[in-house]
Amino acid sequence: MSKGKKKPKADTTRRNFLAGIAGMAGVSLASGVTLFSYAEAKAPGEAVSSKVRWGMLIDINKCADGCDKCVSACFKENGIGNTGNPATDPQWIRKIEVRNPNTSATESLPVMCQHCAKPPCVDVCPTGASFKRDDGIVLVDKHICIGCRYCMMACPYKARSFVHEDITDQKPYVPRGKGTVESCTLCVHRIDAGGIPACVEACADSAGGAMLFGDLNDPNSEISKRVAKYASRQIRADLGLDPGVRYRGL
Amino acid sequence: MATAAKTVFRELKGDGLKFYGALGSFGLAALFGLVAAYYMETNGHHVTGMNNQIVWGMPHVFAVFLIVAASGALNVASIGSVFGKTAYKPLARLSGLVAIALLVGGLAVLVLDLGRPDRLIVAMTTYNFKSIFAWNIYLYIGFLAMVAVYLWMMMEQRMNRYSHTVGVVAFIWRLALTTGTGSIFGFLVARQSYDAAVFAPLFIAMSFALGLAVFILVLVVSCATDDRLLGDYIVNKLGRLLGVFVAAVLYFVVVQHLTNLYAAEHLGVERFILLEGGSITALFWVGQIALGGLLPLVLLFHPALNKSRSNIYAAAGLVILGGLAQIYVIIIGGQSYPLVLFPGMEVKSSFFDGVVNSYLPSLPELILGIGGIAMAGLIIMIGMKVLRFLPDSLADNATDPHFEETP
Amino acid sequence: MRTLGYQLALSILATTVLLSGSSVHGADGVPLPKVPKALEKAEKGHAELMRLKHMDLMRHQRDETVHKGIRTKQYSLKACISCHAVPGPDKQPVSITSPKHFCRACHDYAAVKVDCFQCHASKPPSSVNLKQPLSNQIQGFLRR
Numbered sequence: 001m002s003k004g005k006k007k008p009k010a011d012t013t014r015r016n017f018l019a020g021i022a023g024m025a026g027v028s029l030a031s032g033v034t035l036f037s038y039a040e041a042k043a044p045g046e047a048v049s050s051k052v053r054w055g056m057l058i059d060i061n062k063c064a065d066g067c068d069k070c071v072s073a074c075f076k077e078n079g080i081g082n083t084g085n086p087a088t089d090p091q092w093i094r095k096i097e098v099r100n101p102n103t104s105a106t107e108s109l110p111v112m113c114q115h116c117a118k119p120p121c122v123d124v125c126p127t128g129a130s131f132k133r134d135d136g137i138v139l140v141d142k143h144i145c146i147g148c149r150y151c152m153m154a155c156p157y158k159a160r161s162f163v164h165e166d167i168t169d170q171k172p173y174v175p176r177g178k179g180t181v182e183s184c185t186l187c188v189h190r191i192d193a194g195g196i197p198a199c200v201e202a203c204a205d206s207a208g209g210a211m212l213f214g215d216l217n218d219p220n221s222e223i224s225k226r227v228a229k230y231a232s233r234q235i236r237a238d239l240g241l242d243p244g245v246r247y248r249g250l
Numbered sequence: 251m252a253t254a255a256k257t258v259f260r261e262l263k264g265d266g267l268k269f270y271g272a273l274g275s276f277g278l279a280a281l282f283g284l285v286a287a288y289y290m291e292t293n294g295h296h297v298t299g300m301n302n303q304i305v306w307g308m309p310h311v312f313a314v315f316l317i318v319a320a321s322g323a324l325n326v327a328s329i330g331s332v333f334g335k336t337a338y339k340p341l342a343r344l345s346g347l348v349a350i351a352l353l354v355g356g357l358a359v360l361v362l363d364l365g366r367p368d369r370l371i372v373a374m375t376t377y378n379f380k381s382i383f384a385w386n387i388y389l390y391i392g393f394l395a396m397v398a399v400y401l402w403m404m405m406e407q408r409m410n411r412y413s414h415t416v417g418v419v420a421f422i423w424r425l426a427l428t429t430g431t432g433s434i435f436g437f438l439v440a441r442q443s444y445d446a447a448v449f450a451p452l453f454i455a456m457s458f459a460l461g462l463a464v465f466i467l468v469l470v471v472s473c474a475t476d477d478r479l480l481g482d483y484i485v486n487k488l489g490r491l492l493g494v495f496v497a498a499v500l501y502f503v504v505v506q507h508l509t510n511l512y513a514a515e516h517l518g519v520e521r522f523i524l525l526e527g528g529s530i531t532a533l534f535w536v537g538q539i540a541l542g543g544l545l546p547l548v549l550l551f552h553p554a555l556n557k558s559r560s561n562i563y564a565a566a567g568l569v570i571l572g573g574l575a576q577i578y579v580i581i582i583g584g585q586s587y588p589l590v591l592f593p594g595m596e597v598k599s600s601f602f603d604g605v606v607n608s609y610l611p612s613l614p615e616l617i618l619g620i621g622g623i624a625m626a627g628l629i630i631m632i633g634m635k636v637l638r639f640l641p642d643s644l645a646d647n648a649t650d651p652h653f654e655e656t657p
Numbered sequence: 658m659r660t661l662g663y664q665l666a667l668s669i670l671a672t673t674v675l676l677s678g679s680s681v682h683g684a685d686g687v688p689l690p691k692v693p694k695a696l697e698k699a700e701k702g703h704a705e706l707m708r709l710k711h712m713d714l715m716r717h718q719r720d721e722t723v724h725k726g727i728r729t730k731q732y733s734l735k736a737c738i739s740c741h742a743v744p745g746p747d748k749q750p751v752s753i754t755s756p757k758h759f760c761r762a763c764h765d766y767a768a769v770k771v772d773c774f775q776c777h778a779s780k781p782p783s784s785v786n787l788k789q790p791l792s793n794q795i796q797g798f799l800r801r
Contacts, residue, residue: 048726071600087303091601094599099598100596124438143723144369147364154440157591162302164301165294171782
């Protein structure tokens with residue numbers, strides 16, 4: 001054994017190369033996974049679970065008076081027609097103009113079914129047709145709805161509409177029929193396929209980008225981060241219903 | 251000397267133009283009601299005056315009236331069986347019949363107005379027990395069964411000894427039923443004029459008053475048209491009782507509105523109902539309070555006026571009209587006032603936010619409602635004709651324990 | 658009337674009625690419904706399963722879809738309609754108002770009203786494929 005003779009350094013080129021590749025793969029995979037988390041479709045045959053809670057965050061400051069792109073998108077997506085009878089025509093989302101009588105300040109915001117965590121419409125439905133899905137979406141099971149309209153009496157947000165006339169030419173993804181009650185489904189047919197509601201998409205594409213949709217239970221989702229960072233409120237929060245739709249700038 | 255004879259019950263003679271004319275009219279009106287319901291179901295509710303703002307209209311006013319009166323009509327029997335007042339015992343059978351008839355009529359109107367009445371089987375088999383509506387279905391059907399059993403106990407001599415027990419159960423059941431009906435409105439947090447616990451006792455008081463008023467008129471008309479004696483003793487007793495019930499209703503109405511007026515939150519809806527509501531305000535003050543409350547009280551308690559039997563009948567009629575007005579104010583008035591999404595703010599939208607909603611009853615709705623009343627009338631007439639519901643004589647010598655023959 | 662003769666007559670009547678039900682499966686002289694051919698070949702036993710249980714299956718599967726969000730082919734009414742679409746004179750699928758619609762073949766024959774299409778579309782969806790990314794879906798999020 002010779003003292004002081006240095007051991008030859010191992011050739012780590014291959015090791016470094018492999019580490020680099022692994023690192024790059026990890027980074028690209030991670031970003032891919034993050035992108036997917038915006039619109040994570042559940043496995044097609046899998047039931048929805050309460051691990052997810054779908055919600056919306058609407059920034060009123062970005063919502064323009066007089067713009068109703070979200071409303072038109074909803075009507076188009078869900079095949080809601082206009083029969084010329086505004087008192088009886090269904091409307092799942094509408095723009096409300098709010099004016100403070102003391103200061104004359106006005107703002108406008110879209111209001112749809114608020115998908116409450118404790119929905120009064122679900123409590124009062126005699127057959128259980130009005131129900132809350134495990135992932136937080138409040139829906140009407142039209143198969144057992146008897147058209148009693150009690151849920152319409154119970155909803156504080158006037159979200160529900162009764163179908164007063166025969167409907168033909170329904171969209172295949174949105175069954176709706178006379179004699180039952182309906183309301184915003186949060187575009188459940190799109191969400192189950194990994195998409196986002198039509199109103200959110202329309203606002204993002206061609207309007208102020210005021211609406212954000214996502215999973216309130218996922219702390220890494222964009223909506224959760226914004227809800228944690230900026231103050232937002234629910235309409236009639238005093239009723240204790242915990243709606244899934246939050247408004248910023250209310 | 252008070253007679254110790256048992257009350258004799260007899261079927262209606264029921265012949266002649268008067269009887270069959272009335273039966274035919276009721277039948278025709280019920281048929282028209284069915285036709286109206288079919289028309290509403292096939293065309294959809296856009297043919298009615300109801301819309302997305304006023305979702306419950308005239309059919310519900312009639313249905314709630316009939317259901318509330320039904321539970322109150324049983325009161326007369328309860329006072330006899332449960333509270334042991336012998337003067338009311340001869341009236342118990344008719345009271346049960348009227349209760350069943352009114353409830354069936356009310357339920358028929360309610361069910362026929364559904365958006366999908368073809369799904370009645372679904373409604374009877376699928377339940378969400380957090381809903382007071384679901385409980386009401388059991389309470390209503392159970393009430394019908396209960397009163398049928400109660401009638402059996404009273405009409406079958408061997409079962410008479412059970413009529414007290416069954417009467418107690420029926421009394422408690424009808425209290426639960428009326429509480430359930432009032433809670434339909436009392437449990438709604440959304441609307442400014444609902445969401446109040448007082449609706450349950452208010453409806454109980456209303457059921458007492460309306461049920462007795464209907465019973466008085468049925469009794470009077472049946473006795474008069476079938477030539478049976480109806481003495482002053484019974485009429486005065488029933489009249490005084492009606493006066494007490496009307497006073498109770500007024501009390502709960504005062505409590506309801508005073509409480510709302512005290513809370514700044516409810517001032518808007520109170521201003522609407524009491525002052526600025528147009529037809530709603532008129533119906534409240536003139537229909538509900540004046541005609542349905544104060545005038546009957548005067549007619550029934552003023553010593554110069556309450557001796558006249560026709561005043562008592564008029565009071566009963568007024569109470570019925572006032573009750574209809576009250577239910578209209580509760581149901582339609584409660585929906586006319588807009589939902590408050592942004593307290594303190596003025597709102598407007600394409601979906602009628604922030605505006606007072608107007609309602610005009612349409613013909614199909616009225617025909618359906620009247621059809622329900624006609625159905626109740628049919629059941630009462632056929633019941634009295636076929637079975638022994640009506641006492642042979644309610645003259646004073648048969649009913650008044652302090653009766654003395656005038657020399 | 659509890660005589661033996663009455664009971665015998667009743668049982669003969671009942672048997673006749675029950676046996677005549679089997680004539681639907683091809684006894685002579687009884688017209689059968691003309692069921693249009695499907696667009697794809699089904700798996701084995703599909704036709705028998707549907708004949709026996711299609712209503713029970715639909716009631717169960719609709720709950721799976723509505724309440725649990727399961728929309729795979731077996732649970733999808735659209736999938737049934739897509740496979741059983743019947744082209745009309747203009748080569749487009751007919752809707753339930755046309756007697757040529759698949760469901761009407763048997764339901765008209767049995768005179769049982771089909772309630773489904775008061776709400777559901779009776780024609781297959783046109784070529785929207787929700788599996789593909791919708792326009793600007795990701796971009797919409799990223800643009801904030």
